[in-house]
Amino acid sequence: MDMMYTNMMSTLKVGKCRYGLMCSENGFLSDDGVVARIDENTFLCHTTTGGADRIHAHMEEWLQTEWWDWKVYTANVTEQYAQVAVVGPNARKVLEKLGGMDVSKEALGFMEWADGTLGGFNARVYRISFSGELSYEIAVPASQGRAFWDALMAAGAEFNVMPYGTEALHVMRAEKGFIMIGDETDGTIIPQDLGLNWAISKKKEDFIGKRAQQRTFMVDPKRWKLVGLETTDGSVIPDGAYAVGEGVNANGQRNMVGRVTSTYYSPTLGRGIAMGLVLDGPDRMGETIEFPKVGGGSVFAKIVDQVFYDKEGTKQDV
Amino acid sequence: MSDAVTALKGAKSAGYVSVAEAKLTGMVTLRGDFASKSFATAVKSVFGVQIPDTRQLSVGAKCTVLWMSPDELMVVCDYAAADDLVAQMTAQLGEEHALVVNVSDARAVFDVSGAQLREVIAKEAPVDMSAFGVGEVRRTRFAQIAAAFWLETDDHARVICFRSVAEYMFNLLKNASKPGYEVGQW
Numbered sequence: 347m348d349m350m351y352t353n354m355m356s357t358l359k360v361g362k363c364r365y366g367l368m369c370s371e372n373g374f375l376s377d378d379g380v381v382a383r384i385d386e387n388t389f390l391c392h393t394t395t396g397g398a399d400r401i402h403a404h405m406e407e408w409l410q411t412e413w414w415d416w417k418v419y420t421a422n423v424t425e426q427y428a429q430v431a432v433v434g435p436n437a438r439k440v441l442e443k444l445g446g447m448d449v450s451k452e453a454l455g456f457m458e459w460a461d462g463t464l465g466g467f468n469a470r471v472y473r474i475s476f477s478g479e480l481s482y483e484i485a486v487p488a489s490q491g492r493a494f495w496d497a498l499m500a501a502g503a504e505f506n507v508m509p510y511g512t513e514a515l516h517v518m519r520a521e522k523g524f525i526m527i528g529d530e531t532d533g534t535i536i537p538q539d540l541g542l543n544w545a546i547s548k549k550k551e552d553f554i555g556k557r558a559q560q561r562t563f564m565v566d567p568k569r570w571k572l573v574g575l576e577t578t579d580g581s582v583i584p585d586g587a588y589a590v591g592e593g594v595n596a597n598g599q600r601n602m603v604g605r606v607t608s609t610y611y612s613p614t615l616g617r618g619i620a621m622g623l624v625l626d627g628p629d630r631m632g633e634t635i636e637f638p639k640v641g642g643g644s645v646f647a648k649i650v651d652q653v654f655y656d657k658e659g660t661k662q663d664v
Numbered sequence: 665m666s667d668a669v670t671a672l673k674g675a676k677s678a679g680y681v682s683v684a685e686a687k688l689t690g691m692v693t694l695r696g697d698f699a700s701k702s703f704a705t706a707v708k709s710v711f712g713v714q715i716p717d718t719r720q721l722s723v724g725a726k727c728t729v730l731w732m733s734p735d736e737l738m739v740v741c742d743y744a745a746a747d748d749l750v751a752q753m754t755a756q757l758g759e760e761h762a763l764v765v766n767v768s769d770a771r772a773v774f775d776v777s778g779a780q781l782r783e784v785i786a787k788e789a790p791v792d793m794s795a796f797g798v799g800e801v802r803r804t805r806f807a808q809i810a811a812a813f814w815l816e817t818d819d820h821a822r823v824i825c826f827r828s829v830a831e832y833m834f835n836l837l838k839n840a841s842k843p844g845y846e847v848g849q850w
Contacts, residue, residue, distance in 0.1 A: 419761075425767075425826045426765075426768075426769050426770040488827050489669055489671075489827075490769075492669070493667070493669075
């Protein structure tokens with residue numbers, strides 16, 4: 347686990363969860379997700395949605411070709427479970443109505459997990475949050491997934507429960523400044539570009555990608571870095587827009603100083619918000635940069651912290 | 665506890681070969697060192713069979729053990745029996761390095777029956793069905809999805825795939841066994 351992830355996983359205690367990053371041997375960020383320690387010798391690794399096969403194959407490749415004498419087996423159990431996120435200020439009330447196990451803050455704190463029953467369903471409950479709200483992710487056997495969903499919808503009716511899709515999730519996680527593999531990353535991005543240094547262990551002797559991240563190009567201070575972008579007129583920066591700087595390059599094109607990686611209208615804040623990779627970005631807080639639009643005109647955006655909402659994380663830890 | 669349901673609630677099709685989604689089936693993944701004496705002993709004592717040879721299966725009184733890879737077996741049993749088999753196997757293995765996990769909900773199982781079932785499988789999987797016999801198991805693909813199958817008898821095959829692609833598999837088998845589309849190879 348310490349080789350697969352950039353951060354320290356071996357110190358994770360049974361019953362706890364930890365967010366982790368996975369890189370390729372070239373140092374590029376390839377996956378992220380929450381790891382739960384099930385027992386002394388078992389870790390359960392959540393991958394990005396749709397990434398389970400790829401990450402399972404990545405683990406098997408290293409185990410079969412490089413670490414064949416390590417005593418580690420993996421199994422891809424993705425399809426064994428239906429996992430439902432129950433999210434929002436009333437999430438706990440809905441689960442308490444189903445009943446069967448203690449889901450209070452005291453019994454099941456943020457970034458902890460527990461096995462039990464909810465409404466008669468055998469469930470593994472994780473207190474993890476990608477939305478930034480009070481959030482439980484609940485895994486039940488897949489063959490009872492629909493029945494469990496129906497039970498949640500019935501119990502939640504009095505709280506105006508509703509399904510939310512990935513677009514809503516995308517907006518909520520962007521308000522929180524949480525990265526998305528495939529948006530903030532494109533196979534050329536290292537965790538350091540995204541300000542994720544806190545999730546890269548300095549104590550570990552090695553992990554996949556460590557050596558690559560020490561190469562001159564990877565430590566170049568001119569690598570574009572992740573920042574938040576707040577449009578000056580409240581509009582939404584077009585998806586994929588590039589920021590232009592002073593002067594032109596050798597081909598007579600405007601010099602580029604950054605690009606948008608995620609851009610949304612935030613209904614919570616009532617304005618356009620975005621994250622982007624910007625030259626010297628973290629050192630230019632408060633400065634305004636220009637994003638020309640296809641078809642003429644420009645959007646101007648102020649460089650800000652990427653966490654737009656609930657910076658202290660108080661909403662998810664209640 | 666609500667009633668557990670299969671992915672397609674027992675979907676059936678009656679073509680020139682019949683296809684039916686099987687009822688919930690117990691499955692246990694077991695990984696370990698086949699060369700280890702204590703591992704082999706545990707398999708024998710809990711499952712009642714020898715470790716199957718490469719690409720073979722072993723049929724016991726309460727379960728069938730499939731060879732999945734040089735260090736992985738899959739046990740097929742009654743749905744209700746899987747948890748107990750996992751507990752027994754875990755206890756039996758003791759300190760032996762192994763992985764035992766109940767994966768009974770992870771897959772869909774299809775019964776494919778009829779004299780021409782070899783032809784229907786050959787339409788979807790890159791497997792030489794003329795050389796495929798009872799007692800063998802094959803991990804392969806059916807069109808675009810990962811799958812495995814074995815023959816219970818010469819005219820009854822079991823095909824398994826992941827649960828989330830159960831409908832794709834069912835439609836594939838249904839279409840391949842549509843009356844009027846016999847190739848006549850078998």
